[in-house]
Amino acid sequence: MVTKCGDRELEEPVAIRPTSETAMYASFKNWIQSHRDLPLRLNQWCSVVRMEVRQTNFFLRHREFLWQEGHTAFASEIEATTEVRQILELYARIYEELMAVPVVRGTKTKAETFPGAEYTETVEVFIPPTGRALQGATSHHLGQRFAKMFGIEFQDPKDPTGKSREYAYQNSWGLSTRSMAAPIMIHGDDRGLVLPPRIAGFQVVIVPVGIKKSSPDELKQEVTQKCEEYREKLAAAGLRVKVDQRDNSPGWKFNFWEMKGVPVRLEVGPKDIEKGSFIMAKRNAADPKTGKVFGSDAQVVEDVQNVLDEIHNELFAKAVAERDESIASATEWKDFNVYLNSGKMILIPFCGDPACEDMIKAKSKDEASEAEVMGGLKMGAKSLCVPMEDKFQNACPETCINPNCPSGVKVEKWTLFGRSY
Secondary structure (H helix, E strand, O other): OEEEEOOEEEEEEEOOOOOOHHHHHHHHHHHOOEHHHOOEEEEEEEEEEOOOOOOOEOOOEOOEEEEEEEEEEEOOHHHHHHHHHHHHHHHHHHHHHHOOOOOEEEEOOHHHOOOOOOEEEEEEEEEOOOOEEEEEEEEEEEEOHHHHHHOOEEEOOOOOOOOOEEEOEEEEEEEEHHHHHHHHHHHOEOOEOOOOOOOOOOOEEEEEOOOOOOOOHHHHHHHHHHHHHHHHHHHHOOOOEEEOOOOOOHHHHHHHHHHHOOOEEEEEOHHHHHHOEEEEEEOOOOOOOOOEEEEEHHHHHHHHHHHHHHHHHHHHHHHHHHHHHOEEEOOOHHHHHHHHHOOOEEEEEOOOOHHHHHHHHHHHHHHHOOOOOOOOOOOOOEEEEEEOOHHHOOOOOOOOOOOOOOOOOOOOOEEEEEOEO
């Protein structure tokens, strides 16, 4: 509840809606009485407001944003912790299978764990042009902490008297519209958007070519009919397709749809019709001339679908290669900022202590003040996650990279650090 704006008292208080734990869990208390009421699994799309004091960025950081959030309650801890990983994998699949964006699956450090959660699992995305990471989505195991605060309990089925009560185990998880920033920044180029086929509003745009004002009406009609024929066949196959019949020149249309990021441009002209073929231009090709593929009139649907799948695979492979080239390992502090300022994420031996993490953030920021920094943003490094995948967890030194580590705790796993949005 906001009652003041700066030093001025508001005439009427304003209710600011943050995430839904406190809004929902009072109702959970009423809805859950018996073990038969569990599991309770709710999902919603809503807008939330945060007191964001840093500079806002389109898609990346807002004071109000739209997101999907899930809230669940279970009778047993194993059910809850199993779901945490299942949801995380669903989020990872959204990025990798739909957006062609690779993610690092991991667990947040204590300093970055969602307040009130037992632990937080995350998918982290790397943005090569800026040398910064983006938290893609998170899945939190809340344990019984919120259940105890809100009195979310149920009758213990193992108690024959029916008097014993148990607290529920809870999770929450969320994915916001900032996810759209990842494919825009990772795949885009100087000509505009490069949209992955599986999320593109239009996957194919059909452009008539080879027609002049002086061309016979019969020829114009033939090209128009062939374009519409292709549109109907592709749409019937479930593809999102548009025919651009505007009066602008083909070159103007090419530029227009390239800026929009449409994955495939299908060019149809009189000579193509004679040959029983058409040309497909792949938006992701660095050189437009080498990105053209011929298709057959007889198998237009198959040829277009194959090219769309090819584009997705090429975008993903390129993003994986760029991401992997941008991950370095450092065991000594002298190497940490060298990698950081060159726009990389760094795997380091880290004790996990929040106070130690604050020291690393402050020290890396101070040392960046006089250095040449990729992207020009001289901010400190923060922990991104403790990666889950084996390829990131080879033998790890037991000593924390911070030469002034206050904890003295033995290191067990590599932790991924970097600059982040």
